[in-house]
Amino acid sequence: MNDIQPITLPGIDPRRPLVIAGPCSAETEEQVLGTARSLAAEGIRICRAGLWKPRTKPGGFEGVGEAGIAWLQRVKRETGMYTSTEVATREHVATALKGGVDLLWIGARTAANPFAMQEIADALRGTDVPVLVKNPVSPDLELWIGAIERIYNAGIRRIGAIHRGFTSIDKSLYRNHPMWAIPIELHRRLPRLPIFCDPSHIGGKRELIAPLSQQAMDLGFDGLIIEAHCSPDCAWSDKAQQVTPEALAYIIRNLVIRDESITTESLTELRSQIDKLDDQLLELLSRRMRVSRDIGQYKKEHNMPVLQTQRYEELLARRAGQAGQMGMDREFMRTVLQAIHEESIRQQMEVLGK
Numbered sequence: 259m260n261d262i263q264p265i266t267l268p269g270i271d272p273r274r275p276l277v278i279a280g281p282c283s284a285e286t287e288e289q290v291l292g293t294a295r296s297l298a299a300e301g302i303r304i305c306r307a308g309l310w311k312p313r314t315k316p317g318g319f320e321g322v323g324e325a326g327i328a329w330l331q332r333v334k335r336e337t338g339m340y341t342s343t344e345v346a347t348r349e350h351v352a353t354a355l356k357g358g359v360d361l362l363w364i365g366a367r368t369a370a371n372p373f374a375m376q377e378i379a380d381a382l383r384g385t386d387v388p389v390l391v392k393n394p395v396s397p398d399l400e401l402w403i404g405a406i407e408r409i410y411n412a413g414i415r416r417i418g419a420i421h422r423g424f425t426s427i428d429k430s431l432y433r434n435h436p437m438w439a440i441p442i443e444l445h446r447r448l449p450r451l452p453i454f455c456d457p458s459h460i461g462g463k464r465e466l467i468a469p470l471s472q473q474a475m476d477l478g479f480d481g482l483i484i485e486a487h488c489s490p491d492c493a494w495s496d497k498a499q500q501v502t503p504e505a506l507a508y509i510i511r512n513l514v515i516r517d518e519s520i521t522t523e524s525l526t527e528l529r530s531q532i533d534k535l536d537d538q539l540l541e542l543l544s545r546r547m548r549v550s551r552d553i554g555q556y557k558k559e560h561n562m563p564v565l566q567t568q569r570y571e572e573l574l575a576r577r578a579g580q581a582g583q584m585g586m587d588r589e590f591m592r593t594v595l596q597a598i599h600e601e602s603i604r605q606q607m608e609v610l611g612k
């Protein structure tokens with residue numbers, strides 16, 4: 259997929275961040291128009307509004323459907339904004355494209371379903387509308403890439419990903435856990451793929467939109483998709499995470515956008531320090547593995563099992579505590595030690611098998 263194109267639309271500034279904003283759901287013509295006018299006045303160029311809402315349980319507001327297309331057309335005519343909406347079926351794609359919607363996105367629940375993704379991809383074949391694919395609800399990178407690949411295979415080249423966080427049992431801070439390592443790995447695997455962050459769905463509350471957007475910018479994300487509503491507290495869906503167009507503009511204006519292309523002499527010097535330290539780390543790891551193999555040899559001769567859970571537990575607890583005191587995350591240290599232990603066991607098993 260190395261000919262993926264950036265998400266560009268004529269007349270839109272290609273500099274980061276590309277911002278897509280608008281209500282979670284299109285509710286009424288006045289609400290959509292009112293929100294879009296204020297957003298346009300703040301310089302936002304792409305309006306989002308959900309017409310078909312995949313709700314967790316039946317009985318809630320499921321969107322105005324096709325009726326909202328005419329409202330988006332008015333947004334376009336009266337504000338000059340581009341429009342975007344979520345599609346989940348081939349009928350949605352047909353209706354949105356016929357109605358002149360400029361950009362489509364696919365939701366997290368749909369992205370988790372290969373049949374639905376294929377149906378949408380087939381409906382997109384022969385068009386060149388830009389398409390953004392949200393991450394599937396579970397932290398499954400392969401499924402996310404697979405969903406993107408289906409759209410790519412249908413001939414769409416302006417493709418992007420939306421990071422909206424992952425369902426987790428722990429709802430203490432986030433509505434959907436960001437697990438930044440997953441979009442970072444996506445970027446490593448598909449470096450040309452533009453990535454948008456959806457801080458509204460990750461945070462689930464408006465106070466988190468600014469810090470999450472800043473984190474996304476610091477990680478080099480290309481764009482943001484943010485929910486904005488003319489009167490957020492009266493929204494028919496997701497009211498806690500929507501902000502006024504004015505608040506949204508304030509958040510965007512205050513983002514620090516760092517330049518990715520800068521590499522100075524001092525950075526080169528610091529990076530060479532990192533390289534030397536990594537050399538030492540590797541040397542130490544390899545020495546540690548040699549000692550582990552000697553222990554393996556001893557265990558073989560004395561008929562002892564390779565896995566020594568008590569020793570392993572002690573080691574995890576002691577080093578996690580030590581890492582904490584040294585200003586590192588305890589969980590990080592546990593992860594590192596787990597990986598080292600796994601390799602150490604593998605090496606000893608090899609010795610025992612000889």
Ligand SMILES: C=C(O[C@@H]1C=C(C(=O)O)C=C[C@H]1O)C(=O)O
Binds near residue numbers: 553564567570598599
């Ligand atoms: C090295 C040993 O074998 C295994 C590997 C360990 C390690 O790499 O630190 C710790 C405990 C054992 O599960 C040992 O028994 O000490």
